[in-house]
Amino acid sequence: xxxEEMKIKLLNGCEAxxxxxxxAGCKFYAGYPITPQNRYPEYMSKRMEETGxxxxxxxxxxxxxxxxxxxxxxxxxxxxxxxxxxxxxxxEGISYLSGCELPAVIVNMSRGGPGLGDVTPSQADYFQxxxxxxxxxxxxIVLAPWSCQEIHDHxxxxxxxxxxxxxxxxxxxxxxxxxxxxxxxxxxxxKRFPKKPWALDGCYGRKPNSLKSLxxxxxxxEAHNWKLAAKFAKIEKREVRFESYYCKDSTYIVVSYGTCAxxxxxxxxxxxxxxxxxxxxxxxxxxxxxxxxxxxxxRTAKKILVVEMNLGQMIDDVKIAAANSSARIxxxxxxxxxxxxxxxxxxxIKKK
Amino acid sequence: MKTIYQRPESLTSATSIYCPGxxxxxxxxxxxxxxxxxxxxxxxxxxxxVGCAVLSYDYFNFDVTEAAHGxxxxxxxxxxxxxxxxxxxxxxxxxxxxxxxxxEIIHAATRGENFSVFFVNNAVYGxxxxxxxxxxLPGQKTTTTIYGRKAETHGFPLKxxxxxxxxxxxxxxxxxxxxxxxxIMATKKAIKRAFSLQIENKGLSLVEILTSCPTNWKKxxxxxxxxxxxxxxxxxxVKVFKEPSVAKI
Ligand SMILES: Cc1ncc(C[n+]2csc(CCOP(=O)(O)OP(=O)(O)O)c2C)c(N)n1
Numbered sequence: 001x002x003x004e005e006m007k008i009k010l011l012n013g014c015e016a017x018x019x020x021x022x023x024a025g026c027k028f029y030a031g032y033p034i035t036p037q038n039r040y041p042e043y044m045s046k047r048m049e050e051t052g053x054x055x056x057x058x059x060x061x062x063x064x065x066x067x068x069x070x071x072x073x074x075x076x077x078x079x080x081x082x083x084x085x086x087x088x089x090x091x092e093g094i095s096y097l098s099g100c101e102l103p104a105v106i107v108n109m110s111r112g113g114p115g116l117g118d119v120t121p122s123q124a125d126y127f128q129x130x131x132x133x134x135x136x137x138x139x140x141i142v143l144a145p146w147s148c149q150e151i152h153d154h155x156x157x158x159x160x161x162x163x164x165x166x167x168x169x170x171x172x173x174x175x176x177x178x179x180x181x182x183x184x185x186x187x188x189x190x191k192r193f194p195k196k197p198w199a200l201d202g203c204y205g206r207k208p209n210s211l212k213s214l215x216x217x218x219x220x221x222e223a224h225n226w227k228l229a230a231k232f233a234k235i236e237k238r239e240v241r242f243e244s245y246y247c248k249d250s251t252y253i254v255v256s257y258g259t260c261a262x263x264x265x266x267x268x269x270x271x272x273x274x275x276x277x278x279x280x281x282x283x284x285x286x287x288x289x290x291x292x293x294x295x296x297x298x299r300t301a302k303k304i305l306v307v308e309m310n311l312g313q314m315i316d317d318v319k320i321a322a323a324n325s326s327a328r329i330x331x332x333x334x335x336x337x338x339x340x341x342x343x344x345x346x347x348x349i350k351k352k
Numbered sequence: 353m354k355t356i357y358q359r360p361e362s363l364t365s366a367t368s369i370y371c372p373g374x375x376x377x378x379x380x381x382x383x384x385x386x387x388x389x390x391x392x393x394x395x396x397x398x399x400x401x402v403g404c405a406v407l408s409y410d411y412f413n414f415d416v417t418e419a420a421h422g423x424x425x426x427x428x429x430x431x432x433x434x435x436x437x438x439x440x441x442x443x444x445x446x447x448x449x450x451x452x453x454x455x456e457i458i459h460a461a462t463r464g465e466n467f468s469v470f471f472v473n474n475a476v477y478g479x480x481x482x483x484x485x486x487x488x489l490p491g492q493k494t495t496t497t498i499y500g501r502k503a504e505t506h507g508f509p510l511k512x513x514x515x516x517x518x519x520x521x522x523x524x525x526x527x528x529x530x531x532x533x534x535x536i537m538a539t540k541k542a543i544k545r546a547f548s549l550q551i552e553n554k555g556l557s558l559v560e561i562l563t564s565c566p567t568n569w570k571k572x573x574x575x576x577x578x579x580x581x582x583x584x585x586x587x588x589x590v591k592v593f594k595e596p597s598v599a600k601i
Contacts, residue, residue, distance in 0.1 A: 027434065028430060028433075028434060030430070054430070054433045056463075058426070059456070059458075060455060062426075062455075063423070063455065063456055063459065066419065066420060066423035066427050066456070067426045067427070067430040068430065069419070069420075069423075069427050069430070070399070070417075070419075070427035070428060070429060070431045071431070073417045073427065073430075073431060074397070074430065074431045074434045074435055078430070092420055093420060093423070096418070100417075100418060200397045200415040200416075200417055200431070201397070201415070201435055202394050202395035202396060202397060202415060202435075202438050203393070203394050203414050204394035204395060208412070208414050208415050209415050210409045210415070210416045210417065210418075211416075212406075212417070212418040213418060214406050214418060
């Protein structure tokens with residue numbers, strides 16, 4: 001296929017994300033089939049072979065994430081992908097990654113739940129993604145792309161963020177982005193990588209390294225948690241990402257993220273065409289959440305509408321951002337794999 | 353003065369906090385001695401999951417990582433695939449390998465991953481203070497089988513070497529004991545064999561080692577050794593289950 005010389009490709013979200021990972025120098029992928037992201041392991045099985053990386057079809061998502069733990073411990077850029085139930089199974093491993101300060105990338109093409117749910121797009125994993133997800137006091141950086149280009153770029157960026165902060169990073173897509181095809185400008189291959197003096201590759205010429213999250217001596221685990229807290233505070237300061245459309249001076253702000261924001265944007269364009277003074281605020285990093293930036297955006301707002309493909313999860317963060325605002329906050333959501341269309345959101349905008 | 357015995361370089365000078373008579377100290381020392389003898393220390397990576405194995409991070413004087421309970425074979429799989437020239441081993445208890453991590457060991461075995469597994473079978477959950485393990489013997493009293501393990505309610509012990517011997521990806525399987533000096537010497541030989549086969553890229557090797565847990569067995573160290581010999585070795589025969597010449601089909 002001559003992938004090296006082709007710069008623009010028609011890819012679905014799984015493939016676009018996988019190419020982002022490969023451009024970022026990902027050398028290890030472990031995964032287990034689950035709809036709607038089956039294309040991911042299939043595509044990676046081929047591409048890892050072509051690029052000299054390692055692909056393993058694991059026996060479970062539990063095993064996938066622990067293989068990723070091993071790959072990260074050995075100092076290699078590594079990742080897994082799955083969809084909601086599989087991501088639930090990975091939570092213990094993600095907690096260990098954060099506790100041991102290991103960099104890794106986890107792509108969640110989320111689907112309707114709870115339980116087995118269905119295989120259609122959903123944003124019901126917002127809480128799980130942004131509140132750590134597993135046990136213990138930790139966070140993962142969460143990026144929420146809304147196009148195939150963005151999932152490519154976000155996945156690429158996720159590897160740099162993971163290495164920079166030695167922490168797992170979640171790319172939160174959904175069944176829509178996983179399966180839609182768009183043209184994607186492929187990033188050039190990353191050539192320079194940060195050194196990892198903490199990695200385990202045999203202690204030749206140095207003192208032995210050990211990686212652990214277990215600290216039994218009284219006070220040591222607390223100190224370790226304070227160290228992590230300082231790191232999380234740094235991330236909150238530096239890694240906030242968002243986009244706003246027509247937010248300046250708008251009296252009506254819609255807050256939405258990911259593919260749902262993309263659908264919402266169409267409804268907003270239509271409402272603006274009719275002279276409604278409305279804007280869209282789109283958090284791109286869900287953690288750290290752009291609290292200050294949203295607070296700024298809603299300064300002149302009288303009404304805020306939060307649109308999500310769930311029963312209302314990000315709305316909690318919007319309320320925190322709006323703590324000093326007198327704007328009224330409304331919610332429109334479609335849970336269980338329901339996907340709103342622009343007309344539906346337009347009607348909601350008019351109704352409130 | 354002539355040095356006739358010293359601590360292996362592969363062990364740190366930390367004081368062990370394993371209970372008196374515990375088998376972990378014996379097995380970890382044997383692993384360290386073999387690593388020294390084969391001159392592997394600077395290219396070895398150990399994977400020690402949850403269980404009393406966690407204390408080993410302070411004792412092994414080479415690269416070691418933690419692993420979640422049961423998941424060491426998954427962690428080791430990735431490390432060895434990415435660093436095929438390094439020596440990788442897992443060090444797992446029986447709750448870890450034979451209960452919560454059964455899927456991981458079976459699938460690492462089916463994939464024929466080229467690392468070594470040291471499986472410490474002490475017939476109880478040591479770290480959590482003596483509950484029934486999958487390897488607990490019929491009739492054995494533990495904190496969750498206070499009247500003794502009964503087949504009707506608790507099922508039968510899991511014989512890991514017997515189970516894994518049907519898997520083609522496994523190259524070497526041996527069960528050894530630490531109940532006496534010849535047993536300990538044979539254990540060391542088996543550990544050496546496992547590492548040697550890994551160096552030759554032969555596939556997965558596993559040594560199951562019958563060890564004592566006097567604290568949770570509520571026995572003295574000496575009674576514990578006797579119990580391994582008289583009870584455990586009867587149920588879990590000490591022998592080679594699979595070796596390269598036999599494994600080749
Ligand atoms: C997911 C999870 N479940 C349970 C535990 C608690 N736990 C810690 S050690 C252990 C048992 C270990 O027993 P074994 O593997 O036999 O090793 P030993 O301590 O006897 O050497 C358990 C159940 C845990 N840490 N993580």
